[in-house]
Amino acid sequence: MDIQNTQSQMRKGVLEFCILSIIRQGEVYPSDIVDKMKAANLHILEGTLYPLLTRLKNAGYLTYRWVESVSGPPRKYFIMTDIGLQFYDELEKTWNELAEAVKTLTQVPNK
Amino acid sequence: MKKVININFQGSVIPIEETAYDILKQYIQSLRNYFANEEGKEEIINDIEGRIAELFGETLKKGTTCIGDEEVNKIIDSMGRPADFDADSDFVQPNKTQEKTNYNANFNEHKKLYRDENQKVIGGVCSGIANYLNIDPLIARILFVVFFGFAFLLYLVLWIVIPSSATKVIGSQRKRFFRDTDDKIIGGVCSGISQYFGINVWIPRLLFLLPFLSFGFNFSHWNWWNLNHIWNITFSPGSLFVYIILWLVLPEAKTAAEKLEMKGEKVDLNSIKNTIQSDMEGFGKKAKNFGEQLSSKATIISKEAGEKAKKFSEEATNKAKKSNVGLGRILIVFIKAFVYFIIGIIVFALVVSLFSIGVAFTALLPFKNYLINNGWQNVFAWGTLLLFIWLPIIAIVVFIIRRLTKMKGHSSVVRYAFISLWILGLASFIGLIVTLSKEFKYRNNPVEETIVLSNPSIKKLEVKASSISKYYDNNWFELEHFAAINEDSVFVRNIIVRLTKSTNDSFHVTMVKLSNGSSKSQANNLVSKIDYHIQQNDTTLLLDKGIVITPLDKFRNQQIIVTIAVPIGKRILIKENSGWNWKTNAKINFGLYTTNGFSYGINNNSWEEWNNDGERAYHWNHNVEYIMTADGLKMTENNNLETLLESLDGKVDGEFNIDGNKIKINGEFNKNREKNKEQLKKEYDETQKKADELKKELEKQTIDSNKKVISKPIVQKSNTNSLKLENDFELENFIMMRFCI
Numbered sequence: 001m002d003i004q005n006t007q008s009q010m011r012k013g014v015l016e017f018c019i020l021s022i023i024r025q026g027e028v029y030p031s032d033i034v035d036k037m038k039a040a041n042l043h044i045l046e047g048t049l050y051p052l053l054t055r056l057k058n059a060g061y062l063t064y065r066w067v068e069s070v071s072g073p074p075r076k077y078f079i080m081t082d083i084g085l086q087f088y089d090e091l092e093k094t095w096n097e098l099a100e101a102v103k104t105l106t107q108v109p110n111k
Numbered sequence: 112m113k114k115v116i117n118i119n120f121q122g123s124v125i126p127i128e129e130t131a132y133d134i135l136k137q138y139i140q141s142l143r144n145y146f147a148n149e150e151g152k153e154e155i156i157n158d159i160e161g162r163i164a165e166l167f168g169e170t171l172k173k174g175t176t177c178i179g180d181e182e183v184n185k186i187i188d189s190m191g192r193p194a195d196f197d198a199d200s201d202f203v204q205p206n207k208t209q210e211k212t213n214y215n216a217n218f219n220e221h222k223k224l225y226r227d228e229n230q231k232v233i234g235g236v237c238s239g240i241a242n243y244l245n246i247d248p249l250i251a252r253i254l255f256v257v258f259f260g261f262a263f264l265l266y267l268v269l270w271i272v273i274p275s276s277a278t279k280v281i282g283s284q285r286k287r288f289f290r291d292t293d294d295k296i297i298g299g300v301c302s303g304i305s306q307y308f309g310i311n312v313w314i315p316r317l318l319f320l321l322p323f324l325s326f327g328f329n330f331s332h333w334n335w336w337n338l339n340h341i342w343n344i345t346f347s348p349g350s351l352f353v354y355i356i357l358w359l360v361l362p363e364a365k366t367a368a369e370k371l372e373m374k375g376e377k378v379d380l381n382s383i384k385n386t387i388q389s390d391m392e393g394f395g396k397k398a399k400n401f402g403e404q405l406s407s408k409a410t411i412i413s414k415e416a417g418e419k420a421k422k423f424s425e426e427a428t429n430k431a432k433k434s435n436v437g438l439g440r441i442l443i444v445f446i447k448a449f450v451y452f453i454i455g456i457i458v459f460a461l462v463v464s465l466f467s468i469g470v471a472f473t474a475l476l477p478f479k480n481y482l483i484n485n486g487w488q489n490v491f492a493w494g495t496l497l498l499f500i501w502l503p504i505i506a507i508v509v510f511i512i513r514r515l516t517k518m519k520g521h522s523s524v525v526r527y528a529f530i531s532l533w534i535l536g537l538a539s540f541i542g543l544i545v546t547l548s549k550e551f552k553y554r555n556n557p558v559e560e561t562i563v564l565s566n567p568s569i570k571k572l573e574v575k576a577s578s579i580s581k582y583y584d585n586n587w588f589e590l591e592h593f594a595a596i597n598e599d600s601v602f603v604r605n606i607i608v609r610l611t612k613s614t615n616d617s618f619h620v621t622m623v624k625l626s627n628g629s630s631k632s633q634a635n636n637l638v639s640k641i642d643y644h645i646q647q648n649d650t651t652l653l654l655d656k657g658i659v660i661t662p663l664d665k666f667r668n669q670q671i672i673v674t675i676a677v678p679i680g681k682r683i684l685i686k687e688n689s690g691w692n693w694k695t696n697a698k699i700n701f702g703l704y705t706t707n708g709f710s711y712g713i714n715n716n717s718w719e720e721w722n723n724d725g726e727r728a729y730h731w732n733h734n735v736e737y738i739m740t741a742d743g744l745k746m747t748e749n750n751n752l753e754t755l756l757e758s759l760d761g762k763v764d765g766e767f768n769i770d771g772n773k774i775k776i777n778g779e780f781n782k783n784r785e786k787n788k789e790q791l792k793k794e795y796d797e798t799q800k801k802a803d804e805l806k807k808e809l810e811k812q813t814i815d816s817n818k819k820v821i822s823k824p825i826v827q828k829s830n831t832n833s834l835k836l837e838n839d840f841e842l843e844n845f846i847m848m849r850f851c852i
Contacts (some may be wrong), residue, residue: 030158030162031162045189045190045191045195045196046159046162046189046190046191047142047159047190047191047192047193047195047196048191048196050155050158050159050162051146051149051151051155053158054149054150054151054154054155054158055150055151057151058150058151069165071165071168071169071172072121072123072161072164072165072166072167072168072169073121073122073123073161073164073165074161075161075165076158076161
């Protein structure tokens with residue numbers, strides 16, 4: 001059992017949820033997502049983010065609009081759709097349950 | 112100093128260093144491979160490219176004049192490489208099977224042959240080929256298994272030669288074979304090898320150089336074509352050949368990325384062992400899978416075939432035309448396969464035959480000193496061998512390899528260099544021919560020497576070759592082992608035997624020595640140096656087997672013409688290995704310069720006469736006994752009476768062999784005689800029967816006497832038209848059966 005492997009497994013599960021939660025707060029540019037996550041000490045590669053966003057978009061949870069940029073080609077800003085919001089609520093519910101469960105379980109040996 | 116190019120990237124113009132551009136291109140390609148099977152592949156790539164373009168823009172805004180390797184690598188690091196994606200998140204690649212087909216899609220795009228690491232059973236050769244040819248890997252595997260013996264070797268070769276599909280993924284640690292031109296002496300091949308294997312540059316250099324030291328001395332490598340020598344080639348003069356091919360085939364490591372790839376991961380014994388081990392571990396499992404796959408496929412195919420047959424029969428009744436399309440397609444596939452097969456064989460044969468021509472010419476090298484003068488002629492000879500013969504061979508082999516591996520073509524400079532070198536070779540070939548033919552321009556004054564025979568009136572003369580330790584067994588183009596060459600001389604079997612009719616009843620032997628030369632006096636001089644002996648020993652005539660040629664004198668078509676005059680009614684037998692007849696008498700005639708040479712005829716013994724005095728004189732075979740008749744030579748050994756009788760003409764006096772019986776024929780024959788052959792045969796049979804009876808009787812009568820009994824009947828013929836049988840007992844106890852025809 002590899003400690004790094006287990007850690008990344010744990011991280012991966014919540015990655016999608018974190019990304020969606022950032023987008024839910026408002027229109028966002030992918031590199032901003034990376035920055036925000038980095039600020040929260042959660043690292044993600046842009047190369048991993050783009051395919052993920054594309055798949056969420058294709059699933060109908062996200063949509064985007066083009067915004068002209070001064071420093072290069074037009075940017076894609078992502079917004080959440082109504083289905084995306086429902087999907088997020090489901091995920092949030094699961095997360096809260098999970099967090100509660102983990103909290104309870106990890107606190108037991110401390111007592 | 113680096114070259115900067117402008118690229119249009121996602122709509123904006125980016126000045127970028129060439130090496131950086133290569134890195135970027137490879138990165139994008141690796142992303143393409145990685146996302147090949149993703150639904151929104153183009154969109155993802157576009158998004159990433161857009162982001163990279165944006166980052167480039169930002170970098171340029173900060174005041175950087177152009178994008179360098181460093182900037183590109185930094186951006187790629189922040190975007191992440193495909194190898195990092197796997198570690199980062201599995202959800203990008205939902206399942207493994209997708210990844211497997213991912214490479215296939217890519218291969219079909221580029222049509223470059225790779226070993227397929229993802230669908231392999233052993234080395235991925237079959238699946239790679241299958242991908243390349245767009246067929247089911249199963250078919251390729253079945254074909255390989257069917258032709259196992261040959262295919263096994265082929266498989267190994269392909270396993271080594273074809274790059275793994277893993278080399279397609281950037282960031283993978285696979286190495287590629289490049290020429291390292293940064294550290295080159297000739298072409299950078301050795302340094303490339305050293306980079307690849309991570310060894311000191313001098314090791315491959317020494318390996319390539321060592322054989323050259325022996326190149327001049329050891330020709331046994333080139334002896335004849337066998338497998339051992341193919342193995343030997345690696346460490347033989349073939350190293351030159353191998354070097355040149357590697358030079359041409361291996362790409363040069365130009366860009367930084369290529370140079371990195373060249374070094375790659377350290378390939379040592381351990382990593383090779385690990386690779387093989389991991390390959391072997393998976394082999395059992397894969398073989399099992401393969402078996403299952405095979406059986407399931409078989410059932411599916413048979414089911415399909417059944418259905419199709421059913422369908423076919425249904426359709427056939429309705430629409431016969433429709434089914435023809437399918438059949439036609441199958442036929443086309445078969446024809447295609449057949450054509451490719453034939454082309455393959457032709458190409459293979461072409462390469463092999465070219466190679467053996469080269470080897471054959473190289474094998475002639477030891478004889479160079481005996482033919483060619485030093486100086487220009489020598490230069491011409493080397494030029495011919497290397498540039499005229501070997502260069503195109505190498506060029507064609509390289510061309511075929513490059514075609515097969517689909518490598519990029521060389522620049523036109525290389526092609527023109529090839530062509531001009533070959534023209535140089537052609538020129539030296541022509542130079543060689545011209546200078547050589549000058550050497551053969553003049554001929555000596557032929558002088559006929561009479562060989563005194565101690566006993567010229569014998570009944571039969573046998574001609575044998577006296578044994579010399581070293582000689583060429585066949586004619587001088589088919590050379591025996593090189594060991595037969597002495598340090599300072601070579602033996603040429605340029606001895607021609609003529610058989611003519613003697614004017615009296617004794618044998619006469621004469622000898623003429625002939626030679627060409629660059630001048631009349633040189634030719635005469637060369638002739639005077641020919642040391643050739645003819646000896647009579649009872650009934651045998653011993654001829655030397657060859658003419659000795661030294662490197663000093665050179666081969667200038669020195670030859671000996673031995674004329675043996677055979678008296679009528681006497682026999683001659685020429686044993687094998689002595690002299691040439693019309694079959695082996697290869698006349699060397701450089702027609703260009705003969706006008707001067709021919710007209711020098713002295714004492715009526717001109718060359719014209721020797722070469723053209725009725726071909727019949729040369730028309731004899733080795734190991735066949737002949738008898739001289741008034742009409743010329745006749746074979747004494749005949750298998751049946753009919754052909755003998757038909758061949759007889761004019762005055763005949765001699766013994767002939769028919770079915771093991773000796774028959775003495777004496778008389779005149781008219782070729783146009785109208786004689787019933789069947790009757791003659793009947794007569795012969797009857798006579799033989801009677802002869803047998805007589806013989807028995809005779810044996811009874813002469814059993815006590817000391818006199819020998821010749822058991823075979825002797826049939827005598829004459830030209831009278833009546834047939835009668837006489838029983839004459841002559842002194843030697845011959846049974847004379849006199850046929851009077």
